[in-house]
Amino acid sequence: MGLKRSLIVTLATAALLAACGTGSETASSGTDGEAAAVVNYVAPTEIATMDSVLVTDMNSANYIGQVQDGLYWENDKNEIQPALAEALPEVSEDGLTYTIKMREDAKWSNGDPITANDFVYALQRLANPDTAAPYSYLLAGFKNSEAVLSGEAPVEDLGVKALDDYTIEIQLDTPIPYIENLLAFTPLYPQNQAFVEEAGDAYGTSSENIVFSGPFTMSNWDGTGLTWTLEKNADYYNADSVAIDEVNVQVIKEGSTAVNLFEAGDIDNAPLTGELAKQYQGNENAVQQAKARNYWMAFNYNNEVFQNKNLREAIDYAINNEELATNVIGDGSNAVATFVPENFIFNPDTQEDFVTEVGITDKYDPEEAARLWDLAKEELGVETLDLNLLGDDDEKGKTTTQYIQGQVQNNLEGVTVNLQNVPKKNRLAQEDARDYDMVITGWAADFADGINFFELLETGGSYNRGDYTNTAYDAEIEAARGENANDPVARWANFVEAQNILVEDAAWVPLYQEVETQLRNPNLTGITFRSVGNEFDLRTATLEAAE
Template identity: 55%
Template structure:
């Protein structure tokens, strides 16, 4: 994160203390499902909105899996309660050269893997080489592009051994960059940059990270009882963790609950310590003292498949955006504290280095709810396309929230734009990610949560060669501006900011996506569970320093 950038207070990391309801009276509190029986056992029962996809640091892409991976494996740095990257496996703050091109860190000598092996510098070198190896197919490999030789390796032109990440013995590592990267410390705290035990990974082969038996931990918990596809798993305290004396919880028992009503019933029955709320249930619990709302640096949007001949028509894309009433969507369909968003970036995320203005304040909302105009555009699009009707496949996750969103958007389009048929395909997240990767969709309900506090983290997504550009959007002028912001103007805050603002304008002029909302998450939380750390970027929550009070 550039020194001139800042996260607004509303997105800073906070400690949350919440309360629990036990019956239909939404204002009452009761005993918790968490365990503290006086014998020292501390167990939390947690719900997750979706299943885990993988625990391979190089292949992980979804936030839910990252959230739990962050409890099992630690990188050189971690994000603290103030939202700053601080030493984890690193023994100190490290040494950064004056030109910003080399980062050197000493490693802790008391960090070990759960099989007893020491955590060494080679574990990081191996993991980074695996990340950029084109044979891995890692979607997050682009984050390493400023490391020496990484672009050439990813293009298959240079051997992975030439990557600018070197071990200086077992307990020192150096990263050599080709250009200053102001947010590099945040990357060192991100899951894609976490270490892997080479001998264990190679022993597991393709099975690595696909079950709890095929994973080693070096963090506060180990992952147990996960078979790779199941809807339950456990985090158990890792007694070999270097800071085990700071970890109070003995275990976190997790179960996937996709329906908010089911989650609430479990919570009120004292069987879980949290419950995700959406829609009408949020309204029912609006005044409940147990409710916690976390605003996120995360946007939800619709992505187009640019291979679809119909969707290459700009008027059709604009018409689709104009019939979605986002005010109704956030207040009636969701009702969970999420807010309307007029562009690609969330509010209260990054600010102008000169004026301090929010990025979103300098970008005008480019789509509004205007059914009449949408219908005019659809008529013009039909003439240009030579059709009277079209059918589009709409892909999204199969959790209750995604289903509600999908059905609402389907209704808005079909009711207001006669002749357009929307076929819904709501599938488990792992399947949705696979459909997105294979571009097997026409319209994709997707979203992005910030990995680090810099606008480029969002703007990179629609770069033509980005692995996250599932729809295949391409604009040469846009690419040139992103390249300029990352190279020529990388050290000029004002010019870089102007590049990114101009690039955003190109996205909106092209109607390259449909913005839906900035996400907030509403949960019921148990007051007995104290010290949960919430982050606005990267791993969203941290239970490693939480505890259960009597």
């Protein structure tokens, strides 16, 4: 995201806040005459959509996760917990049939009961080619999914049905080792068919065009604005366990602005990068959160110059990932050279981390970069190149693109890099339209399986927005998803070989793995933080009274 982990696509991180003392003391009364627990919250970027079927970026998924519920929910260790489902699925001996019993006391915010039909409808809408849902590929392995996703069979043929109002049956063509994690993932959340169809194209584009199933509802969001409000959902089946009454959210993209407001007590959190992160190192309110999120620079292979491997590799050799992560971003993020992050997947036999096992290091070498550029110039028949680099318009996005601009121009004489920093929603749209030369993007893990990263670069994949293609690479991913689905050792070998192919091909330019550093008021405790999937969850948070 992810939601490709987008993250983002770069994919951006949500900043988490704790409530100011004044906020809780001056708020209107909550239940039983007590002061309402009000949190002032900073988001790093605008919401792109609140439609769980169409979501692509992590920031949007984070907020969908506050107002909608799935069949399952993941705790801070990414362990599966029942949510709209009563218990974990019953699984057939061959691993191809899952039966799920839903709780019968859950309802939508408009009073409709939440039923098995809502889940079936959401998956059929996700699978429908007319929806053009980027995450539809996750249904591969569901019975008849290939024919349904290609439009050759009706969505009703997808291997999911309601046995009764509160019982779901899922049938698979091949086992999916991570299916329970998928059932906790945002694009597979149930949807209210009547409401979605009545809203039509407007569904999920404003708070008035959403019906809610989760611990909070949303108001005051017009689809493009920089502020919105979350309010405790009194009709939520587990409302008694939700301690936060209201969350006032505002988008702040400049770190110094957020820090000043935090210090003044006007907001309860501020993200830290670069010099601000160094300045506040050791501050009692500074906290770090590791992410299974990697950022990289992607090439648009529709630009014929990027068909040249020497050019791609020259650009990779020109960029110092360690300096970028440590000195430029400076928020605790780490330089990477692999497609997947550290502390994400582990050898099923030895439990060794994937990144450690493959032993790939950053290619930075200015002399080698210049040599490769000379070869590329000869092969392309050019002496100069003028390239555009697309990125987000928040502070981290701007500093990252500026650094890469300098590295490439300084180390590859004759290459000019023009910067395009735009709001994240616009960046995602430009990526989708292939309207870029190079882009700073990334992925936050949706679930803890290597396939979640590696299938991003499959030929024709929904998130392969640079149209990279390599048949040998495709074969490894198809084997991991198909014939080796129940063989962890063989799947591991598929992932290792896929990683080696990407490196040999100079398919992308790895940059850094994100570690989020922020100032946070200690009065807000119990937030569920995850390194994989939606990054935070306020349903478990508790606000302590300010002293």
